[in-house]
Amino acid sequence: MRSGPSSGNVTTKPSPVRPDNCAVVLLEFNELSPTLISGFMEAGELPNFKRLYEASSIFTTDAEEAAPNLEPWIQWITVHSGLSYDQHGIFHLGDGHRLDSPQIWDLISQAGRSVFVCGSMNARYDLPINGAILPDPWATGTRPHPAGAFEDYFTFVQRNVQEYTNDRVQLSKGDYLRFLRFMLGHGLSANTAISIVRQLIEERKNPNARWKRATILDKLQWDVFRYWHRAHKPDFATFFINSTAHFQHMYWRNMNPEIFTVQPDLNEQSEYRNAILFGYKEMDRLIGDALALTDDGRTVLILCSALSQQPCLVYEDIGGKTYYRPRVFERVLEFAGVAGPYKVEPVMSEQFHIRFKTEASAKAAAEALRALSLPEVPAMEAHCSGTDIHAGCNIYRQLSKDVPLTGLGGQSTPFFRLFYQVEGLKSGMHHPDGILWIRDPLSTADHGARRVSLRDVAPTLLSYFNLPAPVAMTGRMISTSPGSGVRNAEKLRGF
Structure with a gap:
C-alpha cells in the first residue's frame, strides 16, 4: 500500500455532537474525474454540480493504491468499511460478501438508525438490518433485502448490465412485465418514461445509439431510490451509479483524440465525441434532484467517487486495449x-x-x-x-x-x-484521486481542496450519527468546519 495522507496513530479534534435527527445521503458516482468536472463546470455545462460545489466543503481523496489494486470494487469496500486493501483483502468484483467486517450501514443499523443501500458496489450486510439493501448489478453473493422486495427489479437490471455487450439479453416477456409492474409501483417518473421512449425511437433510427441506455438505468435507479427515500425516510442512504465511469473507459479517445496514437475514425467520432460530456450532464440532472430531495435543513449530502480516471495511453503501441x-x-x-x-x-x-x-x-x-x-x-x-x-x-x-x-x-x-x-478500445484508466464534496447544513462551505485518505470517509460518516469508529478503522474523521480541516490534514501528514 502506498503511503497516504493519514496515519492510524494520530488523534484529531473530536466531532461535534450531532442532533438525533441528522440524516446522510451518500451519492456514489463512480470514478468521476475532478479535472473533467472542473472544466465542465467552468464551461457552464454542469449547473447543478456547480451548486453543490459552491455549498460544500471540498476534499480530494487518495485511494493509496496502485494497479492492480486500484479498482472500484476494492476502493468502495474501503469507503464502506474504513479498511485498507491490506486489511480487507477483497480483490474481485462480486466477492464483497466474503468480507467478515461490518460496513458503515451495519454499524449505523446496530445503533438503531435506519438505512437504505441502493446499488453500492461489492456490498455485504449483516442480518438483522434496520432498513433495505439493493445490491449492485454485478453482485453474485449478496441478495436484496427484504427478501422479495426488489427481486424483479434486481434481476432485470443485473442481466442488462452483465450482458450489455451482447446484442440480445436473456430476458423473457415475463421478466419485462414483472419489471414494469415493479417500476409502476415504485416511483417510475414521467421524465424516465419519456426518456425510455425517446431512446427506443433514437435506436430505431440509429442502432449505434444503444450506448446511451446506461443513463436510462441511472434514471430508473434514481426513481427507485427517491421513492424509497420519500416513503421510508432512512437516516443513512447510499445511491451508486456507474454509467459515466463506463463512458470514460470507452470514449476518452473520442473526447481528446489528439493525445492518442490510435485515432478514431470519422463515423465513430460523430457518435461518441461528446459521450463523456453527455454522461456528466445526465448526472448533473440527478444532482439537481438530490439537492431538492435533501433540502430539509437536517440532511448532509455527500458526493464521493472513490477514485477517478485519466487517459489510458499505455496500450497504444499494441493498437489500443481491447478485450x-x-x-x-x-x-x-x-x-x-x-x-x-x-x-x-x-x-x-x-x-x-x-x-x-x-x-x-x-x-x-x-x-x-x-x-x-x-x-x-x-x-x-x-x-x-x-x-x-x-x-x-x-x-x-x-x-x-x-x-x-x-x-x-x-x-x-x-x-x-x-x-x-467487445466493440471499442479502452481509453480511460484508473487514477487514485477521488472526489469528496460534503454539503453539511451545520457548516459553511470550504473550498480549500484538502487531501485526505479514502480511509477517512467511513469514520467521518459514522461521526454524523455520533458513533465511534471501530479500532480496525485506521482513518480519521474529517472536519468540515472552515480552517479546522486544514489543521487536521496537516496533523495527519505529520507536520
Whole structure:
C-alpha cells in the first residue's frame, strides 16, 4: 500500500455532537474525474454540480493504491468499511460478501438508525438490518433485502448490465412485465418514461445509439431510490451509479483524440465525441434532484467517487486495449473439458465467476481453463478460491480472424467461434484521486481542496450519527468546519 495522507496513530479534534435527527445521503458516482468536472463546470455545462460545489466543503481523496489494486470494487469496500486493501483483502468484483467486517450501514443499523443501500458496489450486510439493501448489478453473493422486495427489479437490471455487450439479453416477456409492474409501483417518473421512449425511437433510427441506455438505468435507479427515500425516510442512504465511469473507459479517445496514437475514425467520432460530456450532464440532472430531495435543513449530502480516471495511453503501441468475452460461457467450459455441475455468473467486461459444489471440481476446472491457449500465449486467467473460480480471457490485443484456440487435450477450434471482441478500445484508466464534496447544513462551505485518505470517509460518516469508529478503522474523521480541516490534514501528514 502506498503511503497516504493519514496515519492510524494520530488523534484529531473530536466531532461535534450531532442532533438525533441528522440524516446522510451518500451519492456514489463512480470514478468521476475532478479535472473533467472542473472544466465542465467552468464551461457552464454542469449547473447543478456547480451548486453543490459552491455549498460544500471540498476534499480530494487518495485511494493509496496502485494497479492492480486500484479498482472500484476494492476502493468502495474501503469507503464502506474504513479498511485498507491490506486489511480487507477483497480483490474481485462480486466477492464483497466474503468480507467478515461490518460496513458503515451495519454499524449505523446496530445503533438503531435506519438505512437504505441502493446499488453500492461489492456490498455485504449483516442480518438483522434496520432498513433495505439493493445490491449492485454485478453482485453474485449478496441478495436484496427484504427478501422479495426488489427481486424483479434486481434481476432485470443485473442481466442488462452483465450482458450489455451482447446484442440480445436473456430476458423473457415475463421478466419485462414483472419489471414494469415493479417500476409502476415504485416511483417510475414521467421524465424516465419519456426518456425510455425517446431512446427506443433514437435506436430505431440509429442502432449505434444503444450506448446511451446506461443513463436510462441511472434514471430508473434514481426513481427507485427517491421513492424509497420519500416513503421510508432512512437516516443513512447510499445511491451508486456507474454509467459515466463506463463512458470514460470507452470514449476518452473520442473526447481528446489528439493525445492518442490510435485515432478514431470519422463515423465513430460523430457518435461518441461528446459521450463523456453527455454522461456528466445526465448526472448533473440527478444532482439537481438530490439537492431538492435533501433540502430539509437536517440532511448532509455527500458526493464521493472513490477514485477517478485519466487517459489510458499505455496500450497504444499494441493498437489500443481491447478485450474478448465468451459468446456462451458454457460452450467455452465444454471445450475446455470442464465437467458440471456448476453455475456461471457473469461479472464485468471479460470476467465471470464459476461456482462448483466441491473444491476438487473447481481446482480441476481452473487448470483446464488455464490450459486454453492461442499460439504461444495462454488465453485465460482462472483464480480458484475454495469452490469458486474467478475467470476471464486475458488477451487484450487485436487478434486475426482465423486465430486458433487450443485446449488441454490438443483439440483446436477458431477462437472467434467461442469468443467475440467487445466493440471499442479502452481509453480511460484508473487514477487514485477521488472526489469528496460534503454539503453539511451545520457548516459553511470550504473550498480549500484538502487531501485526505479514502480511509477517512467511513469514520467521518459514522461521526454524523455520533458513533465511534471501530479500532480496525485506521482513518480519521474529517472536519468540515472552515480552517479546522486544514489543521487536521496537516496533523495527519505529520507536520
